[in-house]
Amino acid sequence: MATYKKRGYKPNTKEEEQNTVEDQSTTAEVFNTLDEGASKTEEWVARNQKYIFIIIGLAAAVILGYLAYEEFIQEPKEAEAANEMFQAQQYFDQALETQNDSLYNLALTGGQGKFGFEDIIENYGGTKAGNLAHYYAGMAYLNTNQYQKAIDNLDEFESDDEIIAPLAKGGIGDAFMQLDQPEDALGYYEEAANMRTNSFTTPKFLLKAAVVAIQLGDGDAAVEYLNRIKNEFPESAEANKVAVYLGQAKAMQ
Known part of the structure; x- marks a missing residue:
């Protein structure tokens, strides 16, 4: 165990003298190693x-x-x-x-x-x-x-925009609907609805997703989307249409 030695300290025994010599030798080796590393x-x-x-x-x-x-x-x-x-x-x-x-x-x-x-x-x-x-x-x-x-x-x-980014995804869904590809449209409506949470785009695309889900015979998915509108966005324009579509969706379950 290393011990602190005061400045000017002189060893009293041969053992202490030997330890002092070894400590000095070890210190010298360390500095020599550092010098060699620095030189390299x-x-x-x-x-x-x-x-x-x-x-x-x-x-x-x-x-x-x-x-x-x-x-x-x-x-x-x-x-x-x-x-x-x-x-x-x-x-x-x-x-x-x-x-x-x-x-x-x-x-x-x-x-x-x-x-x-x-x-x-x-x-x-x-x-x-x-x-x-x-x-x-x-x-x-x-x-x-x-x-x-x-x-x-x-x-x-x-885009990361709160409104435009979902509108772009939803627009792709609209295009697929016009091309008579409702399965593809549904995927984009779902993505658009879930991209951002706001009172404009979220209920808009949840309703579109619900309508397409009903068209595809998936009543469970439609009920889920419609309930989200009813519970999360009761003041939205889409909420006024929920009752009609919810009846249709539940009839399919």
């Missing part, structure tokens, strides 16, 4: 400093290149894409209000010298505007009965 490290660095500098230089170049790309290329491209898409969004909003197919087509293909959503997707892929253009294009195709194009575009759209 220094030698390794000296031998490989060329490669070390190359690696550091490459890492710095990558970081600086990324920052330069973001500032001088990506940010201006994002702003340009958003500016180009403004007119297409105006056409889309007008089309929603009037349900005018020609306005949906203008939103898709462009007008007044401005790009449509199709052009934004083609020319500004990788930007936020390019991603959002997939959503608008998908909904425009859905409203003009081009269902496979609607599915393709909405499937490309990525």
Whole structure:
């Protein structure tokens, strides 16, 4: 067991003297080992400093290149894409209000010298505007009965938004329903209902899922969806329709 020895301490016995010599020898060995390790490290660095500098230089170049790309290329491209898409969004909003197919087509293909959503997707892929253009294009195709194009575009759209993300999934479900593929539609309605919990999209797609489940003969699933609307969203517009469909679903159980 090691003991503390005061400064200037002198061993009184041969045994203590021997222990002191051994301690000093061990300490010297430790420092020699550390010195040897440090020397080997220094030698390794000296031998490989060329490669070390190359690696550091490459890492710095990558970081600086990324920052330069973001500032001088990506940010201006994002702003340009958003500016180009403004007119297409105006056409889309007008089309929603009037349900005018020609306005949906203008939103898709462009007008007044401005790009449509199709052009934004083609020319500004990788930007936020390019991603959002997939959503608008998908909904425009859905409203003009081009269902496979609607599915393709909405499937490309990525978002964490509370409202738009479920609407995109539900839009794919609507397209599959129009293509007479209710099994596929049900899966997307369920996904849309469960993606977020809010009083707008959740009861909306729970009701659609329940209606399709009834159509497919799955009364148990329909009852589950309808009860969720009744219990969790009693103030929603969909809650007013629950009683009718719940009777049908229970009759199938």
